[in-house]
Amino acid sequence: MNAPSRDPEAGAPDERRSRLLAGAATTLAELSDVLTPLADRFAEAGHELYLVGGSVRDAVLGRLGADLDFTTDARPEQVQGLLRGWVDALWDTGIEFGTVSAVKRGETPDAPEHQIEITTFRADAYDRVGRNPVVRFGDSLGGDLVRRDFTVNAMAVRLGRGGALEFTDPLGGMDALLEGVLDTPATPQESFADDPLRMLRAARFVSQLGFALAPRVRDAIADMANEITRITAERVQAELDKLMLGEHPLEGIDVMVDTGLAERVIPEIPAMKLEIDEHHQHKDVYRHSLTVLKQAIDLEDGDPDLVLRWAALLHDIGKPDTKRNEAGGGVSFHHHEVVGAKMTRKRMRALKYSKQMVDDVSQLVFLHLRFHGYGEGRWTDSAVRRYVTDAGPLLPRLNKLVRADCTTRNKRRAAALRASYDDLEQRIDAIAAKEDLARVRPDLDGNEIMRVLDLPPGPDVGRAWKYLKELRLDRGPLDYDDAVAELKAWWAAQH
Structure with missing residues (x-):
């Protein structure tokens, strides 16, 4: 050359x-x-x-x-x-x-x-x-x-x-x-006025290449961030995903937040920058979420996992809407996982993500707190089965998300959380060795329910099926005669 x-x-x-x-x-x-x-x-x-x-x-x-x-x-x-x-x-x-x-x-x-x-x-x-x-x-x-x-x-x-x-x-x-600098051939104002998507591409290249923005580029994005609203949701989504899959997504996200781009395309992220006062202390939710994202990336097996990365970044977006200052200087965020899952679903739909992507990420956000409380020793085998069943095929990702969500600087607490999750995974493995946890089904299928209860197809069969599934989650597999007896007793109690 x-x-x-x-x-x-x-x-x-x-x-x-x-x-x-x-x-x-x-x-x-x-x-x-x-x-x-x-x-x-x-x-x-x-x-x-x-x-x-x-x-x-x-x-x-x-x-x-x-x-x-x-x-x-x-x-x-x-x-x-x-x-x-x-x-x-x-x-x-x-x-x-x-x-x-x-x-x-x-x-x-x-x-x-x-x-x-x-x-x-x-x-x-x-x-x-x-x-x-x-x-x-x-x-x-x-x-x-x-x-x-x-x-x-x-x-x-x-x-x-x-x-x-x-x-x-x-x-x-x-x-x-x-x-290692991103600059524009023409002035950034001309470049971004021609095509505002380039502002988001700048953040994406920061993530992919590890480069920094030239000061004039950063200033222009901050001044012109509102121009990104000219771009279709589909185009924005594609750039966001490329950013999330880059080698340096935390830096790319910081660019979006610092320049005001995030406020226009995914405002729930900068909203996590909650004001911290001297009387009511809590973690910086935004910085915590970036740390969780980094730790989730460290737990990936092989290729980047877009679902896991989005769930790690968004898992606490419900906190701003659920923040309550408690007596004595504490702060609570009750049910932020429920609120966060709804917010995740709404935002990802607005960005035109696929139904599967929306369902997976929002479900991980919804489930990310389920594990807390396990270490107190109150989980029965039934609770473990429900945890696995509710996670379904997302269980490996949920495992990683929960582990990544430990950002405490207290070494004793961090060690206790790791030990608790190790123990839960061992219990899951032990129960799975005896039962097919990946496919929990009632011990009797719909045809057998209709035969035993002499029912035609209809809502009653569905309600009976659901009852037997709940029973299966609570007690584990039943033999055929026990399942029939439980079904008949439940049916008799309905009439």
Whole structure:
């Protein structure tokens, strides 16, 4: 890869710059089976082709995945013609915005499948009312790069014939990357007025990359935060999830809260910053929630768990609405888990999350306090069964959430909580070894209930089924004769 077009002395040590560029060149060379034939096709047709945006940034950072973004002077119809017959799938969903998408599979079964997006040089104009631009094709790479969101995403690699690579960085993206700073190519006011979603993307990149915002970017977001209301809930949701799945979500959330963005998109989070006075002491709920999120992340097995992360962040959002100052200087938050579950459901629905996501996160919020009291020794086997049954498939996540919710600095109390939960998990395992706790069902099914009680299908069968399930939770499995006797006794008591 040739030297950057920008002065290599600017803003960062030569050695690190050279090392990162050499690493990027190695990474891109490993993709020569995709990049070289693609570049040759465009060159033979007399067109330029550049790898751009997050693809270049991630190649420099050594984290390039299977998604590849390109820009070109070729018009969308020409791009389609150049790709047709070479890619494995081709679609035109974004063609009105100048983007053609495709899939290119590797030559071997274990080779990665590359998602390719090629966008014609753009020189968009925005109406600054909605998000979508009035698409206007540009005629130069420079004009295309300056319209991008951040300078770290405004670097490009020219793809020449035979695998030639040339790095170009007219806007100082490498300097910003080396300094770990997010800045905009144009003024942030212009950039965010054109597309307010970029403000939320700034917080997302803080989470994903661990970068800091340039002061002028942070100030502009704080001044323009209300512009985010121009963006659809679906787009906001997508950015929030990417932020939550990043390596540094706490820092991304802090950016949202500190700049006022969170107040516009998920106000329940900054609302957890309860005022603490000298007479009524309690934990900083906001900071506590971030700590729980961090500890939940530490407990993840493998890939990031979006449901667990959202539940950890939102588990105490019911506290502001339930706060009561008690005599003697104490503070209570009675039933905050119930209120919090309702608030979670309402907010996630407003953000257009799926029903499953809404149900899972709100249920974890609702159940996160259920464990407290176990250490007092009052839980029967019936209580353990109900805990497992109510959690259902969320039980592994609930286990992690409850453990993460221990943020006390009192080492003795923290040790006692860990020991209590260890004991509960052992009891769950012991009961599960005897019973199928994952699928607690009545000892008699609906057909048998109708036969025993001589009932037709209807509400009475449902009520009998529910009674037998409660009995199963209280007493564990019954043999057939005992279950029939209990059912008949219950039925007789109803009449």
